[in-house]
């Protein structure tokens with residue numbers, strides 16, 4: 001079974017993907033980490049403006065070296081969104097995502113273009129949303145928990161900027177697949193959101 005989960009920053013898609021993967025005992029790939037790893041390496045080497053170098057970095061990415069904790073900073077999220085707008089970077093990461101999705105047991109992938117580009121024939125597709133304010137509140141608490149000094153206003157501004165860049169780019173923009181089910185988590189806690197996501201997947205499975 002292949003489950004595709006897309007949505008904007010801090011919509012809760014990562015948590016839902018992890019929970020669904022644990023529930024169905026499927027491998028899970030947080031594809032945002034791939035773009036974050038490329039963004040982080042570009043930042044570290046002062047190459048964020050260099051499109052050709054960022055594509056080389058994406059081609060040489062060692063996925064065994066991904067450190068989610070180190071990659072989840074606000075600065076790296078911003079760098080990820082910048083490199084992710086480049087078609088060559090996306091092309092360099094396509095094959096590894098599709099190979100992950102092709103595992104015999106199935107998989108859960110979350111990102112921005114899973115249901116549209118990476119796994120268009122996924123068995124179940126979810127598009128997870130929430131208002132920018134609620135997403136900013138969640139991200140603010142997450143960053144505070146990690147000890148990052150920031151303000152709610154700065155996080156909200158970052159979320160709005162990233163939404164605009166992710167949705168407005170020409171290469172695989174953040175859009176809902178026609179056959180994806182929307183899950184608005186604005187008013188939902190984690191357990192409620194998980195129950196709703198599970199119900200969507202079960203319904204999709206029973207109608208296969």
Ligand code: CDP
Pocket residue numbers: 008009010011014031032033035036077080081082084085110111112113114162166
């Ligand atoms: O956790 P959050 O939603 O803030 O970000 P993420 O999922 O880790 O992704 C970071 C950035 O990578 C996003 O803003 C997107 O620009 C980009 N991304 C993408 O373009 N395609 C994906 N499949 C996953 C992430």
